[in-house]
Amino acid sequence: xxxxxxxxxxxDHGHHHKETFVTKYIFSMDHKxxxxxYLITGTIMGIIGIVMSLMFxxxxxxxxxxxxxxxxxxGKWAPNGVMDADIYLALVTIHGTIMVFFVLTAGLSGTFSNxxxxxxxxxxxxxxxxxNMVSYWLFFLSSVIMVLSLFxxxxxAAAGWTIYPPLSALPMAQGGSGAGMTLWLVAMAIxxxxxxxxxxxxxxxxxxxxxxxxxxxxxxxxxxxxFVTAIIGIISFPVLLSAALLLIMDRSFGTSFFLSDIFIQGxxxxxxxxSPVLFEHLFWFxxxxxxxxxxxxxxxxxxxxxxxxSRKPIFGYRAMVVSILAIAxxxxxxxxxxxxxxxxxxxLGSVFTFTTLLIAIPSAVKAFNYITTLxxxxxxxxxxxxxxxxxxxxxxxxxxxxxxxxxSALDINVHDTYFVVAHFHLVxxxxxxxxxxxxxxxxxxxxxxxxxxxxxxxxxxxxxxxxAYGVFFPMHFIGMAGLPRRYYTNSNxxxxxxxxxxxxxxxxxxxIGGAFQLVFLYNFFSSMFFGKKAEQxxxxxxxxxxxxxxxxxxxxxxxxxxxxxxWAYDYSKPGHEADFVPQNVPLMDGxxxxxx
Amino acid sequence: xTAFLTIIIVLFIAIAIWQMVKIFDLAQVGASNSQIAxxxxxKLNGYLMIGxxxxxxxxxxxxxxxxxxxxxxxxxxxxxxxxIDNLMTISLxxxxxxxxxxxxxxHYFAFxxxxxxxxxxxxxxxxxxxxxxxxxxxxxxxxxxxxYGLFTWTSIMNVxxxxxxxxVELYAQQFNWKAxxxxxxxxxGMANVRLIDNDRANILGLDEADPNAQDDVITTExxxxxxxPVLFKMRSQDVLHSAYMPHFRAQMNCVPGMITxxxxxxxxxxxxxxxxxxxxxxxxxxxxxxxxxxxxxxxGGDEALDPYEFDYLLLCNKICGKSHYNMQMKIIVxxxxxxxxxxxxxxxxxxxxxxx
Numbered sequence: 001x002x003x004x005x006x007x008x009x010x011x012d013h014g015h016h017h018k019e020t021f022v023t024k025y026i027f028s029m030d031h032k033x034x035x036x037x038y039l040i041t042g043t044i045m046g047i048i049g050i051v052m053s054l055m056f057x058x059x060x061x062x063x064x065x066x067x068x069x070x071x072x073x074x075g076k077w078a079p080n081g082v083m084d085a086d087i088y089l090a091l092v093t094i095h096g097t098i099m100v101f102f103v104l105t106a107g108l109s110g111t112f113s114n115x116x117x118x119x120x121x122x123x124x125x126x127x128x129x130x131x132n133m134v135s136y137w138l139f140f141l142s143s144v145i146m147v148l149s150l151f152x153x154x155x156x157a158a159a160g161w162t163i164y165p166p167l168s169a170l171p172m173a174q175g176g177s178g179a180g181m182t183l184w185l186v187a188m189a190i191x192x193x194x195x196x197x198x199x200x201x202x203x204x205x206x207x208x209x210x211x212x213x214x215x216x217x218x219x220x221x222x223x224x225x226x227f228v229t230a231i232i233g234i235i236s237f238p239v240l241l242s243a244a245l246l247l248i249m250d251r252s253f254g255t256s257f258f259l260s261d262i263f264i265q266g267x268x269x270x271x272x273x274x275s276p277v278l279f280e281h282l283f284w285f286x287x288x289x290x291x292x293x294x295x296x297x298x299x300x301x302x303x304x305x306x307x308x309x310s311r312k313p314i315f316g317y318r319a320m321v322v323s324i325l326a327i328a329x330x331x332x333x334x335x336x337x338x339x340x341x342x343x344x345x346x347x348l349g350s351v352f353t354f355t356t357l358l359i360a361i362p363s364a365v366k367a368f369n370y371i372t373t374l375x376x377x378x379x380x381x382x383x384x385x386x387x388x389x390x391x392x393x394x395x396x397x398x399x400x401x402x403x404x405x406x407x408s409a410l411d412i413n414v415h416d417t418y419f420v421v422a423h424f425h426l427v428x429x430x431x432x433x434x435x436x437x438x439x440x441x442x443x444x445x446x447x448x449x450x451x452x453x454x455x456x457x458x459x460x461x462x463x464x465x466x467x468a469y470g471v472f473f474p475m476h477f478i479g480m481a482g483l484p485r486r487y488y489t490n491s492n493x494x495x496x497x498x499x500x501x502x503x504x505x506x507x508x509x510x511x512i513g514g515a516f517q518l519v520f521l522y523n524f525f526s527s528m529f530f531g532k533k534a535e536q537x538x539x540x541x542x543x544x545x546x547x548x549x550x551x552x553x554x555x556x557x558x559x560x561x562x563x564x565x566x567w568a569y570d571y572s573k574p575g576h577e578a579d580f581v582p583q584n585v586p587l588m589d590g591x592x593x594x595x596x
Numbered sequence: 597x598t599a600f601l602t603i604i605i606v607l608f609i610a611i612a613i614w615q616m617v618k619i620f621d622l623a624q625v626g627a628s629n630s631q632i633a634x635x636x637x638x639k640l641n642g643y644l645m646i647g648x649x650x651x652x653x654x655x656x657x658x659x660x661x662x663x664x665x666x667x668x669x670x671x672x673x674x675x676x677x678x679x680i681d682n683l684m685t686i687s688l689x690x691x692x693x694x695x696x697x698x699x700x701x702x703h704y705f706a707f708x709x710x711x712x713x714x715x716x717x718x719x720x721x722x723x724x725x726x727x728x729x730x731x732x733x734x735x736x737x738x739x740x741x742x743x744y745g746l747f748t749w750t751s752i753m754n755v756x757x758x759x760x761x762x763x764v765e766l767y768a769q770q771f772n773w774k775a776x777x778x779x780x781x782x783x784x785g786m787a788n789v790r791l792i793d794n795d796r797a798n799i800l801g802l803d804e805a806d807p808n809a810q811d812d813v814i815t816t817e818x819x820x821x822x823x824x825p826v827l828f829k830m831r832s833q834d835v836l837h838s839a840y841m842p843h844f845r846a847q848m849n850c851v852p853g854m855i856t857x858x859x860x861x862x863x864x865x866x867x868x869x870x871x872x873x874x875x876x877x878x879x880x881x882x883x884x885x886x887x888x889x890x891x892x893x894x895x896g897g898d899e900a901l902d903p904y905e906f907d908y909l910l911l912c913n914k915i916c917g918k919s920h921y922n923m924q925m926k927i928i929v930x931x932x933x934x935x936x937x938x939x940x941x942x943x944x945x946x947x948x949x950x951x952x
Contacts, residue, residue, distance in 0.1 A: 072603045085918045160915045166852055167835040167917060173770065174917045260853025263789035263801070264770070264834040276836055276851055311711070313721040341838065341847045343830075343856035346753035350746050357738045357745075361731060367698060368730040374705040376718035381641035381710060382633045389645070389706050393652070396698050400691040403741060409748035410684055413845045416838065416913045451631035453621055458637070462644060466651060473655050477663035482842030484913045487921035493911070494904035497882045502663060518610060522617045532631050539632070572717040579716055594721055 019554075027137075029129030032552050034136050035115035036447055039440070042107020043524070045143055049098035052091045054514045059083045061507035063489035077155070085488040089158035090176050092486055094150065096161030097184070101191055102146065104294040104432045106139050109233075112297060112439050113202050113226040115447065119545035120220050122211025122562060124555040127204040131197050138194035142187045149183035157184035160486060162287065165258040165279050169250050172265050182251070185244050192241045199230035199237075206230075211544070213564035217321075218583070220543050220568040221314060224321050225300020228328045232289045232296075235332060240286035243279060250274070280342055284335035291428050292331040296324060298435020299366060299395075302388040304568075305442050306370055308541045309385035310377030311579045313569035313594075316369045323362035330359045340408040341415050349408040356406035360399070367396050378572070378579070382539065383457025384442035390465050391434040397469075398426025401476065416486075419479025422472045430468045437461075440524070445538050449550045450531030456523040460516060467513025474502050540580045542568050547584055566593055635713055642710030649703035653696070671874055673908065673929065674844040675825075675861040676752045681845070683741075683748055690737060755859045761825035764818070766910070767800050768830070768837035768850040770917050773910055773925035776800060777813040779944060785809020789833045789852075796950045801833075810946040813939065818910060818927045820862050821935035827859040840913035841927065843869075849914055862929040869929075870906045879906050 028034060055074075058067055066081030077087035114132065118125055126132045149156045158176030159168035163184070171178035206227045210219075219227075249255040250271075258279040259271035307314040314320060336344065336352030370392045379385065401423040404410045414420065437460075444452045478499045483490065490496040490503075537546035544564070548556050562584035570581040575591060587593060633641075672681055709717075755761070765776035765784055778784045785808040791801040802809040820826055830839055832850035839858070840847045848858040869875055882904045890900035912923035930938070 261789050311717040319727045342849050343851050361734050364734040371701050377709045378711045378717040380633050381638045407745040454631045486915045492922040
């Protein structure tokens with residue numbers, strides 16, 4: 001169908017405005033182009049975020065040693081090449097912000113929700129192409145502001161990505177809490193606006209624009225994940241926006257929402273009656289669902305890729321959907337587990353321990369369903385598949401330690417130590433990053449019409465996989481030994497001297513892993529121009545995006561939108577010659593559809 | 597100039613890696629034209645999956661053997677400490693078992709069912725019984741952990757006022773700690789940061805008119821009598837801090853504008869802990885490391901490091917600004933007699949405040 005469709009693509013859409021460079025590549029309203037814009041912006045932010053992490057890892061491993069790289073990249077913040085303590089905290093802060101929001105929220109959801117929602121549900125575009133364009137450009141603007149904040153005289157925001165006041169509210173408490181924090185808040189407010197526009201668009205599109213036959217129970221799990229993610233975003237992001245606005249008021253207009261009884265640098269400030277704990281509640285009301293905003297799309301992508309490459313239906317489709325919904329629901333009532341020792345009522349600690357540990361149940365169901373999907377499959381080890389299996393592995397390793405951190409009694413002693421850092425990097429950082437890589441390798445042919453080099457993909461995966469464990473596995477142990485996170489150096493505590501060599505091991509793994517991301521970047525950019533031309537359906541997949549022509553056309557399908565007759569997972573179905581049956585293929589005589 | 601050169605060098609390294617990758621890339625062209633995994637790839641990556649499983653097990657074992665028995669993990673110095681350590685051990689064992697099994701299944705299946713041309717996968721979409729099994733097993737396990745956890749949490753956080761605890765205020769500021777003892781009456785005097793008057797040495801903002809404040813004692817070291825419950829009242833004057841006492845399995849944030857609390861009973865004196873074989877080993881190990889490092893330092897013309905002696909510590913564990921990494925206070929647990937002698941020597945608030 002594709003060759004035929006290609007030749008007619010332009011005729012069919014001759015009534016469209018003639019596209020100029022600007023409308024096609026810059027202010028595009030086509031979801032496929034917007035997806036690419038998100039991806040490339042996210043990749044660039046990712047490079048910045050990862051380079052920052054490598055810098056502070058070097059500082060932790062070789063504290064206060066002169067480093068020419070610091071001198072080159074940090075300028076006045078590294079006199080004689082020795083990293084300054086303030087910029088250390090700033091690097092940690094901006095690394096967290098960039099990776100969580102700009103890479104794993106916008107870069108991941110923005111890319112794949114945009115690309116896949118219309119293509120997989122059989123829609124010509126998003127419900128509102130214009131809002132979609134605005135959403136991207138707000139994201140772009142907020143990225144620019146966040147990057148610009150790095151060049152502020154007194155330093156970028158340095159209060160941790162959680163920006164707890166009063167530290168983040170008082171410029172006299174920390175250099176980064178001046179103009180740097182103002183820009184951080186502005187960037188995040190714009191980011192939230194962008195995210196909300198995007199999420200609304202996704203939800204409306206999924207609800208209204210499904211093609212004939214695409215019932216909710218026939219939706220691919222990717223779409224379920226993006227759909228639920230968007231809903232969580234709509235519920236929780238506005239709360240962060242309100243927290244940011246109240247913080248701006250406290251900072252600039254003298255209100256006391258989060259501040260009270262403060263004596264700093266020899267003077268009493270006027271604030272009275274506010275509470276920093278209130279900010280923590282507001283922040284984590286977004287902050288925890290945010291974990292799932294990051295993770296669910298990655299799990300959705302993984303479901304699709306594991307099923308396709310196993311040549312088997314995803315095991316327990318219904319259980320997968322239910323567990324996504326359960327995780328989404330629970331994610332909004334567990335935020336207090338970040339605050340067990342914040343000074344809130346211990347009874348609340350009990351409640352949040354209970355709700356938090358419940359999340360392990362749907363998570364376990366998902367993990368076992370992935371494993372069962374592999375069982376007796378015919379696994380095609382494409383790079384996307386490797387990253388998906390890798391995701392399941394880090395999701396299990398990282399997720400399991402959640403039952404320690406979610407337990408208020410145990411959290412007392414590991415709260416804010418490296419144990420936490422290890423936990424969340426594995427379970428949401430690395431897992432979501434793997435999901436993103438998997439998605440890129442899998443849908444690259446759809447995005448760019450060319451294939452990425454598989455052998456480079458293998459090298460990229462295996463080195464990354466080893467380094468990810470090398471970095472984050474030992475971190476659990478230094479955390480259990482009581483080493484607090486966000487320490488510029490541990491040399492003031494002889495108690496921790498025996499952990500110094502562990503930190504060196506971690507940093508070496510991080511540097512190797514970081515360097516090998518260059519393999520990916522090379523593969524990603526060079527394949528755009530020199531990659532092998534893609535076939536229409538290279539992975540022999542069932543979902544609708546592979547029924548569109550390789551060359552992108554406005555409106556996705558040159559002719560009629562295909563109708564859907566079955567679920568997305570008829571792989572290796574008995575009675576069919578091929579080991580896949582695309583969703584648009586009608587049921588054969590006497591063929592039964594699985595009841596879902 | 598150095599900065600510029602460094603950037604150039606880093607760029608060159610990046611370009612070199614890029615070029616090497618490119619050569620690799622170009623060398624592939626003849627070998628396989630398809631970028632879709634074939635049987636050879638499936639086989640290779642299937643074996644690598646087993647290799648990776650071994651890697652995960654090895655790194656687990658190495659970590660446990662090398663760093664798993666850190667004395668901090670097994671030698672708690674408070675009454676509730678063993679409760680937390682037990683629960684931690686149980687959780688770790690459960691995690692270890694689940695991790696070992698699931699990672700095995702995942703990687704073994706990835707190896708066992710690696711794709712071969714012409715083979716067809718099993719069409720197996722659902723099984724309610726299986727779903728039920730792996731819903732119910734976590735439910736039971738978690739129910740146990742939740743119940744155990746909640747009992748532990750409640751017993752730790754419930755302050756037994758009848759036990760007549762020693763009341764001590766931990767006062768946090770950028771970037772140091774102060775301790776305030778309640779004195780003879782064991783009642784802390786009223787305080788507010790608005791009353792701070794550094795010129796008159798009223799550094800914690802005590803209310804001079806409050807009779808309870810007169811016998812309060814402010815110190816920069818935390819002395820605790822062994823075996824006596826201590827009720828800590830935490831205050832902060834500027835930003836969030838967190839009073840973290842890892843040896844006692846104790847932590848609570850210090851929040852400006854409110855008073856938070858945490859109570860525990862120290863069970864082992866500093867002197868006893870220094871005799872503990874685990875701690876002796878640890879200290880020796882650390883001192884070996886420090887001696888090595890000192891040699892380097894002396895060779896470079898710097899001063900040698902002091903030898904390390906074990907002490908309990910209070911650390912700040914909530915990001916609080918530039919010197920967050922060096923906000924600490926020594927904790928000394930001693931016998932009641934030693935404590936009484938020490939506290940007697942400390943000046944009371946009444947005696948330290950300077951006249952108007």
